[in-house]
Amino acid sequence: MSLISALARLEAAQSGRAQPAATVRHRHLSEHPLVFVPLTTAGEAGAPLGALVGTDRDAPRLLVVPQPRDRDLRFAFLAELADIVLPYLDGYAGVVEAAERSETDPETGKRVKVEVELCADAPQLLVPSRAGVEFVRLLGRSMRFRRTAEQEPEAPHPAPPRVPLLGRWLTHFGERARVPGSSLLLALTEVLGRHWATGQSSLEDQHLGALLAWIEPSAGESGATAALRAELQRDSDGQLRCPPAGPATDPAFDNKLLAPAIERYDRARTRLAAAEDGLEADDRLGELTSAEREIRALVADRTRPTWDAVWRGLDLLRALPEGAHVADRWTRDRWSFTGHRDRVTAGEPPQPRRDDAVTAANKLATREREQARLDAQEALDDPLVMVGRRLAGEAFAGEVTDVVMAYSEGKRPSPRPLITVRTEDRPHLGERTKVFRTLGGKPQAAEFVGYEDDGALVVLRIVDKMGRGKEPEAGSVPEKGDRLCFTLFEHEQRGGAKLPDPEATPWTHGGPPGDPEALPLPDPVTEEDVL
Incomplete structure (x- = not known):
């Protein structure tokens, strides 16, 4: 919790x-x-x-x-x-x-x-x-x-x-x-x-x-x-x-109402089966119908x-x-x-009654991936959920107090602006930890550079979603005074390693489905095994 x-x-x-x-x-x-x-x-x-x-x-x-x-x-x-x-x-x-x-x-x-x-x-x-x-x-x-x-x-x-x-x-x-x-x-x-x-x-x-x-x-x-x-x-x-x-049903309902009603139904059905003539069968059929109607009323009431x-x-x-x-x-x-x-x-x-090794692993990987995606999407959709992630140190929000344009080193320098965010949150940030914010419905990544003012200021370096030119596209870099929320968790989940086809299941996991020869056989019984 x-x-x-x-x-x-x-x-x-x-x-x-x-x-x-x-x-x-x-x-x-x-x-x-x-x-x-x-x-x-x-x-x-x-x-x-x-x-x-x-x-x-x-x-x-x-x-x-x-x-x-x-x-x-x-x-x-x-x-x-x-x-x-x-x-x-x-x-x-x-x-x-x-x-x-x-x-x-x-x-x-x-x-x-x-x-x-x-x-x-x-x-x-x-x-x-x-x-x-x-x-x-x-x-x-x-x-x-x-x-x-x-x-x-x-x-x-x-x-x-x-x-x-x-x-x-x-x-x-x-x-x-x-x-x-x-x-x-x-x-x-x-x-x-x-x-x-x-x-x-x-x-x-x-x-x-x-x-x-x-x-x-x-x-x-x-x-x-x-x-x-x-x-x-x-x-x-x-x-x-x-x-x-x-x-489930309540024991008092089972003992006081349901059990006697089913017992009356069973007796009526037994009497109907033992009826000797048509007139008696009609009477017993009426009893059976009445008993069944009583059970229906009990179920409807519950x-x-x-x-x-x-x-x-x-x-x-x-x-x-x-x-x-x-x-x-x-x-x-x-x-x-x-x-x-x-x-x-x-x-x-x-x-099948029981999944093979590859299918079971795929199901488990899917559930893990969907759980991470659900947690991220709920926080992005709901400010109240995001508050919980901020209290846990998995996100932080604040106001941009400074923006300094910088560029990467190399033959084709790319924009790498530094932004300073004032926040009251205490995120769990380490050296070059990646953080993300939503920009136009897509996640924009930034790297943690360091703290200033005893941790009240967080310095970040924007690293993507700024276009291909030397100058960043309009709106891709935060401006001074903007209120932003950054997360330490990724907004989109990546796929895991590709698993083999079920027909290529290794022998360590039971071999291919339906291949009895691939299953490990028990050791033969020897004289030492018998006391």
């Missing part, structure tokens, strides 16, 4: 209201996001109990599994979920625009620009909390390898045709959620927590109701009191008035408060202006969505 974040949390605890942690919105929000509020069965990993899903705030679709242990009912739930999600994804997959992308020419080995299709927009999936993101990943992993009746006619429990396809898409969304700055799959508690600092821990912020209570407490009530009420207040039946933000809370959180986020670099990050999400669409259309197999 940075110093500015700690100060914001202390101020929130003292004032009783969440404090802004950002002045702009650092995540993209779609005009029509697909909100997914799942509910799972206690003690059954990945067993869905129900969900509210949809793009209409006032008309969500309710999906329920009356008996989560029944595999056929679970597949029916997943098939119904696929009937909602896949058409939503297809609505974005068909609208494309022309774009340029750099690719390697197989003949020359040089990088050339080619014109390709890029989806004009991309879908966005919203879940209440981080646990919802993990549930989406778990669903994707459990669905994408399912075999359908067309693939295996004799399979004991064939999956509906659209279930494996939905699993591939959910896996992609879950993997993309691990990339810092991505907005394809967002946990609302994570996004709200990035823009507001509360007086409670980050773990407590995962309760959406408590988090919103800190941001918008009732009149005359502190955030701590409102959050405590959201977490603990129960009705006359002992049920939470503000259920957790999914997918998920609707969270559904409404998600849309309240979206209203709060939409009120913030979008950061300058958010559109660039969303473009990378569009490329990711387009690439996966092309892989699915081409009939490629689903994502």
Whole structure:
């Protein structure tokens, strides 16, 4: 936690209201996001109990599994979920625009620009909390390898045709959620927590109701009191008035309401199967329908408060202006969505259970690079975030007090002006440390020369972005009296070393994928190995 974040949390605890942690919105929000509020069965990993899903705030679709242990009912739930999600994804997959992308020419080995299709927009999936993101990943992993009746006619429990396809898409969304700055799959508690600092821990912020209570407490009530009420207040039946933000359920709900309702459903289903005539079957069918309707009502009652809370959180986020670099990050999400669409259309197999060495290293390098890029872009977009970097000694701001024109030595002297900046910050500068400022949307570099006046004055040498002539271009050199902000971190991240192709994986990392001979074999058993 940075110093500015700690100060914001202390101020929130003292004032009783969440404090802004950002002045702009650092995540993209779609005009029509697909909100997914799942509910799972206690003690059954990945067993869905129900969900509210949809793009209409006032008309969500309710999906329920009356008996989560029944595999056929679970597949029916997943098939119904696929009937909602896949058409939503297809609505974005068909609208494309022309774009340029750099690719390697197989003949020359040089990088050339080619014109390709890029989806004009991309879908966005919203879940209440981080646990919802993990549930989406778990669903994707459990669905994408399912075999359908067309693939295996004799399979004991064939999956509906659209279930494996939905699993591939959910896996992609879950993997993309691990990339810092991505907005394809967002946990609302994570996004709200990035823009507001509360007086409670980050773990407590995962309760959406408590988090919103800190941001918008009732009149005359502190955030701590409102959050405590959201977490603990129960009705006359002992049920939470503000259920957790999914997918977990409250034990009191499981024991007092859900378990008896499922037991009644099981009894009704057993009686229907044992019915001997049509009249008795009609009566038993009525009992089964009533029991199923009761479970649906219970699931709707547990998920609707969270559904409404998600849309309240979206209203709060939409009120913030979008950061300058958010559109660039969303473009990378569009490329990711387009690439996966092309892989699915081409009939490629689903994502493997375990990545090979090269793919895993590429994913790790991408996440590290995107994290550094996100940190830099958020600071450049948001003065409040930049304050935190200044307090950490990673940036400094001040007024230009002097400009001295100087030139480099050599046959063609280039301008190397010296500027003096008066600052109250204490950046961590060493000999010839490079610093950067934004000039026309691009970073301009300077070198640290030294301190003057006991560290109150910082002398820098501008080294680039001044044109090719002997004299610097107009506006490329700061003038006396300008207020500037320099960072010690680079604004654009460089690419890492090129990794080998998966087919050229060295034997130290398992050899090429699918090559059993490349795997190291164990030593043969000898007499000394047997006691």
